[in-house]
Amino acid sequence: MAQKLKWNIESPLKVERGLNTISFSVENLDQTDLSGHFEIDLPKGFTMLGAATIQASIPGKATRYFTFRAQANNLSLVSGTKINILFKDSDGKQISQRALDIKIPLFRKISINDQTPLQTFRLQGDSIHIKLNIQNEGTVEENFKIVLSSPNRYGKTVFKEFPMFLKPGKDSLLVYSFMVERYMTSLSQYLVRITGINDKDDPFGNVQLAFYNRSSSRDFNANDMIRNNLWQTTGNNVELRISNIFNQHKNYSMYSTGEYETKTGAIRYGVNMANWQGLDRIFVTNTYLELEHNRHQITAGNLQESLESTFYGRGMKYAFLDTAKGTAVDFGVSDNSNELLSSYQPGSGIPLTAFARLRLGELKKDRKFYDGQVIFNRNTIDTTGFLLWTNSFDISPKKEKSSIVGFVGAGTAFHLVRNDEKYQQNAIALGWKTTQEWNKMRFLMDYFYSTPYYPGNRRGVTQLQHRLSYPLGRWQGAVGYNFHAFTPKSLTYYSSNFKNRQQRLEAQFTGSTRKGNAFITLSPSYNTENASYSFSDIPFELSSKSYLLQTNGQYFSANRKHNINILAEGGYININNPNQTDNNSSGETALRMDATYGYGQIRFMGGFQKGTFQLYELFNSLFYNTSVSTQYSFGVQASGAFLGDKVKWNLNNTGRYSKLWGFNVLNVGSIDYQLKKTTRISMQGQLTYTKGLSNNPYTYNNVQMVVKQQLPSGKIINKKPQGNVKMFIFYDNNYNGVYDQGDAVASNYNLMFGSVSFSTNNKGQAVYKNIPFGDYVIFTPPINNYSAKSKVVNVDSKSVNVQVALQQVSTLNGEIILEYNPVFDLTVNTNLRGYRVLAEASDGVIYTAETDESGKFILQVPRGKYIISLDKNSFAENVLSEEKPIEINLQIGDKLKTRPFILKAKKKNIEIKRFGS
Structure with a gap:
């Protein structure tokens, strides 16, 4: 009869990307002891850290606790699967089993993996091929686009876009080819930048590819001129503008920066x-x-x-x-x-x-x-002045997830002519701001206070701001309280005092649908506001309380052509006007909504507002003795381009209508023509029609022409002494370093001179003209088992000749092995990719290689004696090695395998308690 066991384990189990620790306990309900082992069966996407079996001995009527760790590398593969834990006795017979459901939090990750083969180009018409593997490693469906651009292009840098859709755990292979254009042949390399743009227009996964020009002859000055004349990226320009072209009095303007x-x-x-x-x-x-x-x-x-x-x-x-x-x-x-x-x-x-x-x-x-700032002002127009000293400073050292900033200001405001008891007013200001992050929670506090005569920008301000945000699954939640009082005073006789006080208690919830093509925000709030202002000698004082709910929704179609945005806010507002002798308090429902629909380059807009949301909207109503009526707004916008983006156009029509306040329409249109790479001509027109409270229509029109000329970038062209470097590359088959009988010319061989690539001609030659004097390194990568040691070339004359003898290299294979026991060792990353291996030659030259996932590495070096060691700066956390360097002597063409390097994990500090009689 099988023994009875009681499992205590969390299910469903919440799994996050990275390291996960799973703990459980098992109680033996029988009297007899039980010995055996647990077998952990992990789904695809999980990697076990340590052994997949756990030895166990559970006495009768006792409980034992167990823990294992697993690395979740791809959550999309783990989603919807189970972790099976089997308990078998010492004979291998299964006694009990538990299957754990897995709960995956919403997680978004799209990775762009470059699989483009190494390519070079030489002539106009050559083909360049790009190969990318796009993976959705998240847990939601993704609509996105892959954008290809190049900083080496003239004009528009983006030259290709690919809209894409991927389900969780799926990948797609993107292959694209393009032709080498004429201007590219003068570049030493052609850069292609690959950027992903998700459905929220956020970039991800930037990848840069470099395709080298295999020319055997280059001119440094030609490349420098290209760098110096990137007109489209310079801010240097001059602009001429003529406005009111069809009016009697025209306006002429000139703008220029450089x-x-x-x-x-x-x-x-x-x-x-x-x-x-x-x-x-x-x-x-x-x-x-x-x-x-x-x-x-x-x-x-x-x-x-x-x-x-x-x-x-x-x-x-x-x-x-x-x-x-x-x-x-x-x-x-x-x-x-x-x-x-x-x-x-x-x-x-x-x-x-x-x-x-x-x-x-x-x-x-x-x-x-x-x-720290000190500011002195003497204003002769209103005969006042001030002296101000302010200090902003970090209270605590900078940390990644927290900051505390303080502010202290002191000053005095005064009249230039002493004429009353308010000749001078002293003032201070104090501030304190902190941001803190605990796990996923973020907290903000911002306090500021200044006295009424404080001469700084924030005069007479009292501010208290608190905000707490926390992610809630697919949603982001936040609560906040804001208090802002504005009570400035001035010594001048020409300004009237305005007072305003606002309080706001709000919550905000933001989230998206599972497909990620719709977003919604909900924000309920409670608000109070008090304000006063003086029109001539008549003071107005108003106060209000409101309960509001603001919602914002966005929707994007799968192909991104259609998009809808709706912003709506409504609630109950109670306004108190003590200036009215009767019925000075009134309550009403306020509602406003703005909607936008876009299709491609066309957008339609519409909206309305009924009631008032802030007190300043009432001041005009009181001043003109006209009630606030329902307002309507509308608009349409369209844009486009033709002639290869040389001509761009834009039309915009907007308007507002109110039964009591009038009607306004604004029409704006523009057309831009790219005459040259550096010259742009624009025509812009505006027509406005307004009919306000007076019921008298007013029309305004303006047509203007703009000519904008880009100026050179202003970067200094190299003026150092220059020389020509002639390189001769050959295969040194007799290993004497001299080109003689038995050796062969290395034609079409790729090498690097400094940061510039070359490909030798049929005679094994390459020429670099007009290069500034200095030291440069020639690097010859191993090709067909031939290479040469990197050498430094000193260019100090008008003509320098360099010979590079390519000699057959030797190959050294090796590996590293990690000894790791999760029971006694600290947690480590068991992926062995990225450990650096150093090979130091007898002349001090160091060659490097990196290990792959399994820890294997390959070194290709010239013949000679080498000391092989590991770079401890490349070790993962909690990994160490006590291995001694390996000395080895390599001959021409040797293919040797060295002994493995043994790595170990740091041990845990285990406390052992002993009990005695």
Whole structure:
């Protein structure tokens, strides 16, 4: 009679990608002891770490606990399968069995594996073949596209797109061929970038392929000119624009930007000049000149800096940048004027703003960041000024999943003329922001407070922000609370004070369908708002409470041609207006919706709004004494191209309608013509029709023409002394290093000179013309069991001759073996791919090879004595080796196999307790 066992094990078992630990216990319900073993039967896609059997001895009426580990390499293969655990006695007879169902979380992964064979090209018309294996290793069906592009192409870099669909666990082979074009023959190599784009337009799996030109003759200057004249990637350009072409008074504008390298830095500039409506002067704005020398920069002209307070106008700035240390020091002065050539108001004096800034540890992960600013302002227009000092800094060292940042600011605002008790107002600001991640949970807290007269950008602000997010299967959940109060005050007499306070308590749930072609977001919220504003001497104060639900849905068809997007929000809003003597509180239902449908290059839009969602929408209603009526919006947009993308067009029509507020329609159209690779001509037209509260129609039209010319990139063409290198490659059959009787010319042999590939001609020759003086390495890969040691060539004259003697190589085969016991050893990755093997020759030259999944490696080296060892920097975690290097002597054409290298796993720290009488 079989013994009775009680299993305690989780089922269904949640399995994640990577290492999984499965624990279970078995209770022997009988009185007699039981000995045997467990056999673990894993489905395809799982790899057992350690032995597939577990020895077990379970005394009568006792419980024993067991654990095994398995690596899940492909979740799609594991989905829908079971793990079988068999218990057999010492005679091999099965006593009990448990089958565990497997629960797989939603997981998305598409991999692009390059299977393209090594290829080179030489002539126009040669074919290049690309071969890719696309695998869906996730657990959901995937709609995506594979995009092929090349940075070496002129104009449009993308040259092919493949829409694809894959079910979980399936793969597809993508093969594509294209012809070598004429411009490619002048390149040393042709790059192809392969990018996957999923149904959310997120990229994945970037792969870059390089196809080398097998030319036997190259010119460095020709390649350098190609690098220097990538017009389509440079930001240097000049643009001429004529607006209001059919009106009496036309507008003329010129824009230009440029950056040009110097030996020690760069020169940068920007120009914006315009003549408007027939005026007799030219307006110059956003115009500057910047000089960079080593790590120093000087900028003069129209300035604008992103600081804690506004800084703009005519002036000058100096900056010192040390990117290696992450240090930057800059300071500047400006006059708060938008125009470069404008004059100051008589008797008002010259306005002034000056700043100094210090940044430490910027973009450095191993250092704390600090940003300190001092800003002084003197505004002669409203006779006020301020002095501000701010500090932003890391409170704790940078970590991958957490950060704590602090902010302290102090300043004073003052009148330039002391005329009342508010001559000066001191102010402070404090801030604290932290982000934390625990497992899959993410938490954000952001606090900021500044007093009403604080002279920074965030004047009179109180902000409390909390947000907690956590993934819920296919959904992402988040809850948050925001409080924002804006109560600024100013010393100037020309501004009226505005106050606003908002609170929002919300939750958000975002998810997608199983196929991944539809997405939905739900966000319920509770909101309160208080606001006041003064129109002339009449103050308005409003408050509201609202309960809202916002939904957003997106749908994409399988071929990606159709897409629908709907955004809807509705709820109950109660508004309190104390300015009304009767019925100052009212409640209403508010609803708004926007919908978009797209097919290819055409989009249709429509929407409406009934009621108000924020208080600022009511201020116009109160000011004009006109109630808020239902608003409708509509639109259509279309675009396209023809003549090989040389001509592109775009049409856009949008409009809004309200029964009480009027009607507005905007029509915009444009057409672009790529005249040359560097020249583009555009025509743009606009027609607007408006009929508002006054019931008087207003029409505006504008037709403009734009000519945009790309300028050279400004990169420095190499000016170093140059020489020609003539290479002669031959098979040294008698192994004496000299071309003599018995040797043969190595025609059509591929080699690398520096980073440039060559293929020898019929005479075994290759020429590199006009190469800058310096040291270069010649590398000859093993071909047909012939190779040569890499050698350094010093180019120091106008003509250098180099002979490369190819000699028959020797082949050394070997392997590494990993000794691993999961019971006593720490967990290790049992895949042996990527371990580096070093072969050091007697002259100090080191050759390397990498192991495959099974630990095997092959070294092809010239004859000689070598010391073979392993690079411990390539070892997996918890793996070590005490093996001594292997010394070996290889002769010409030898094919030897060396003894294996034995690797071991680090042992666990096992605590042993002993009990005595």
